[in-house]
Amino acid sequence: DIQMTQSPSSLSASVGDKVTITCRASQSISSYLNWYQQKAGKAPKLLIYTASSLQSGVPSRFSGSGSGTDFTLTISSLQPEDFATYYCQQSYSNTRTFGQGTTVEIK
């Protein structure tokens, strides 16, 4: 199995801050990395697919980068509605795996 490791597991930030979340794969997954946002009591929502493509309707303050084993999700200016848990997921292998999640909390 391909293991996905996110860091940090949680972070505290203020509105307007730039936030960076990292996801590392246990082997190369090319650019087959996706990011999801999950708010409390809600289903996950796709933000970024194939490492850097912004899903339609997602604000441009969200961006993704990386390839191979190391990936990053960046929120350029954190907004109140962005406080949530973020998950990466690899789609390189037929057996999919998610990262353990990163919770972004209000500072």
Added chain:
Amino acid sequence: QVQLQESGPGLMRPSETLSLTCAVSGFSFSSGYFWGWIRQPPGKGLEWIGNIYHNGNTYYNPSLKSRVTISLDTSKNQFSLKLSSVTAADTALYYCARQWGGSYGWFDPWGQGTLVTVSS
């Protein structure tokens, strides 16, 4: 607009077989695509259960493979999950999702989820 809706038993006893259905609306199964099941234990992260492709090929999480079956019912525009010999560890919110973007694709959209509790 594609919408997915999970349905299931809610409460189960240990050793029973869990059966969940995901009804798909706003989209025809005859168009192909791939479909998946993901679960989330209370207060924990997401765990991929398995995928089924429009040709019937299935892929399962190795840790669940011996107990999982995913199937398609194109006539009803739905797909299903069966998980045998459930235990308390299978208590979770179960989501179904469409996999967009081919065999290397991503999950979008997701259903709202259905909570399954396993308790004696």
